[in-house]
Amino acid sequence: MSFTIPIGPYHPSLEEPFKLEVKCQGEIVQDATMHIKFNFRGVEWLAQRRNYSQAVALVERMCGICSNLHTLTFCRAVEQLAGLSVPTRAQYIRVIIAELERLTSHALWAGVAAEIIGFQTVFMTCLGLRERLMDILEIISGNRIHKGMNCIGGVNREISSPETVLDIVRWIRQQMEEKLIPIFATDRTIRVRCIGIGVLTKETAMDWGVVGPTARASGVSADIRRSAPYAAYDQLEFKVPVETSGDVFSRVVVRLLEMVESCRMIEQAFKQMPPGPIRGPKFVEVPSGETVVRSEAPRGEVFYYVASDGSDVPMRVKIRTPSLVNMPAVRLMVLGANLADVPLINASIDPCYSCTCK
């Protein structure tokens, strides 16, 4: 017997506005339709009515997790249009904050995945670890979410208490290597729930333009930090973890390994960061022109197109978030899957509804 089950918009696995209608034959999914934008905010429209400094604050509200990446990408676009060079110290600070943000994002995701699997102990462990990261961000910026670190031409503040930050990062790396990675890699329940589930092949991932850890778990070795380095990424040594199975388990592995790499990058950045100024002139003139900029957010590539007519308000701001290109692939992942696996498959791409309802 065939029937259609509406999941959402208040979702049983992720409490955010998104609706997935799955058509099932028995318990096997035969097709799925996705509905998004329940909470559309018109950020692009608003950004074209704010001056550049106001737009920085606006794009930070794109997302509650990768907020820093949005300001970083927008500031880079404006700097490119204005021909501004950013001080080296500021470039390193940008890397440190971006990688701390990646750690908080992946730790939250790992916790949510564990909760969906039904492993409450790991959920609490991940969230406990993330709490330490949020503490670091609060120490540095005064805020846990909207950190307000980036400004056009540099960063707004120094990293206070670098030793405290480094101590916590080292502790997190140790927790990852000694506790979380072994649990996720060896626990029977996790393996049964994740291995061979929600497969996305490399070919399909490329056809659908999937990005970030979701693409890298399908064997697509693409990372903007490596292919088009920005900030101080070209000065750091790091690996880009790639898995080839394309299932939920591969997405778990890629993100966990990325967390270790992020810790390594932060440690290197502190070691290599030179003294010096952290920002350029306070007000900048943005000449007419257009530019595109990409950054690697926790969920994948973020893209900004900014066009200027020479005034203090951008003519056009186009934002493409990773979730907008990753979410259509969920339909392909759930085809033929068991209904009970749908919430975990959906969560495995780490969808951001805030970024999607931009």
Place this chain on the structure above:
Amino acid sequence: MDNGEEILAQLSPGKSWEKRSDGWWLETRDMDVEKMAHLMTEAKARLVTITAYEVSNGEFRIIYHWDLEGRMLNIIAMTCKKSIPSIAMIHPASDWIEREIHDYFAVQFTGRELPPLLLNPEDSPGIFLDHPRTEHEKGKGKEK
């Protein structure tokens, strides 16, 4: 840029990419976007996104942003009577992107069936056009 030059030679003979700090740009008046999509798909390029940008005569610049082996190729086409051929059947990654542009600017992507709006299905396409920038909202010279 070998691969890109080959694509360009087939796409727009006699033209050359404009190399900028943010990638390679190409603008031609009579761009065959379906041919472009076929060539890019064959070259294993990834469609990053499509940008629509209204120009003065009510038409739109449609910029196709591709990633070819890590390099950014930006190919600019123009709508004709606010229409442009869809590439969704050739390159599925453009599906939601074209739908989003249709929702915002009512640009018609021909040759495909447009499902209900990604936004509220009860809305009409072109929500950004319903609320153009007022004089007050436009920029006024240097930021102060």
